Amino acid sequence: MxxxxxxxxxxxxxxxxxxxxxxxADASRDDYYDSxxxxxxxxxxxxxxxxxxxxxxxxxxxxxxxxxxxxxxxxxxxxxxxxxxxxxxxxxxxxxxxxxxxxxxxxxxxxxxxxxxxxxxxxxxxxxxxxxxxxxxxxxxxxxxxxxxxxxxxxxxxxxxxxxxxxxxxxxxxxxxxxxxxxxxxxxxxxxxxxxxxxxxxxxxxxxxxxxxxxxxxxxxGALIASYVHLSTPLQIHAGAARIELQTGVLDKLMPNLLPLGFTLLVYSLMKKGFSPVKLIGLTVVFGVLGKLIGFL
Structure with a gap:
């Protein structure tokens, strides 16, 4: 005993x-006390x-x-x-x-x-x-x-x-x-x-x-963002009788995968502000469902 x-x-x-x-322990420390x-x-x-x-x-x-x-x-x-x-x-x-x-x-x-x-x-x-x-x-x-x-x-x-x-x-x-x-x-x-x-x-x-x-x-x-983040919009721009696809006619010509990059940067900024990954996953799901329902995504 x-x-x-x-x-x-x-x-x-x-x-x-x-x-x-x-x-x-100092979380900001970049080296060890015992080097x-x-x-x-x-x-x-x-x-x-x-x-x-x-x-x-x-x-x-x-x-x-x-x-x-x-x-x-x-x-x-x-x-x-x-x-x-x-x-x-x-x-x-x-x-x-x-x-x-x-x-x-x-x-x-x-x-x-x-x-x-x-x-x-x-x-x-x-x-x-x-x-x-x-x-x-x-x-x-x-x-x-x-x-x-x-x-x-x-x-x-x-x-x-x-x-x-x-x-x-x-x-x-x-x-x-x-x-x-x-x-x-x-x-x-x-x-x-x-x-x-x-x-x-x-x-x-x-x-x-x-x-x-x-x-x-x-x-x-950057390659992972372009390969795994899929985000596009079916919206069209009407100019008189002409119709221009916002995704293929404007955004893709400015920069391919511009929307996935923007969404990734948005998520990163929210994470820097203290949002937990679990909350961000939930927000992503809500954003995707609402965007599909209103015809934005």
Missing amino acids: GFNATEAELAAKADKRMQQALAT TPAEPLSTQDINRMAWRSLALQASFNYERMQAGGWLFTLIPALRKIHRQPEDLSNSMRMHLEFLNVHPFDVTFLSGIVLAMEQNKEKLSTIRAVKVALMGPLGGIGDAMFWLTWLPICAGIGASLALEGSLFGPILFLLLFNALHFGLRFGLAHYGYRTGLGALHLLKTSTKKISHAASIVGMSVI
Whole structure:
């Protein structure tokens, strides 16, 4: 009983210290209180990160997408890297920001981020690298897994199953997951080594890399707006007997996808004013339904 009580007291004290750190940590701080690079992570640490990445989408939501699973993936390594509770809380807060990446090649990004965390790079630099890489990794993952490897494995398994072989679905799972897990763990170690190899460059060119990553990230966001935000109007402009389509005759000639861009900027401005993503989703639904009913959209 005495041993259990001692364990409970230690756990309570640790929890209290963490709560105090979360309350006092400076959210606007861009660097860590302890800027001394941490000890390198072990192979077991990287493998543990890769295993935990399987839960990347366990808490998927439309506010922060995969942020909860992303932080769950990194927590053991972050605890080993950041000894000061304030640094750990600032790092955790940053990694709870929006993230959306392919779940199979996410470990490459995790490895790079952990190498940067180990070197105590600035939070803005780590954030910029995350934003710059999550879009390209999503496209590569979709092309490699969903559009290539999955149809190949499914075709082989289905052909055997149609012939009455019970080995068909088993072979499908074996083939698909051989590449899946091979890349998941291989990319984790490769990403970490790549990050370590680039630390000198990061240290001497932090501002340039952060600026370049920000440019790439903004380009990705711009492409996502044009691809995923669909907004058009059927309104017409009447000038005597002439009728001009407002969308194709005016807006598209000024700038293609002008309405999606404007709506995105409106949502961004409302978010900056304190509107929660859940409220913005509700407003978007109401705006879409009303716009359709009155003939504006």
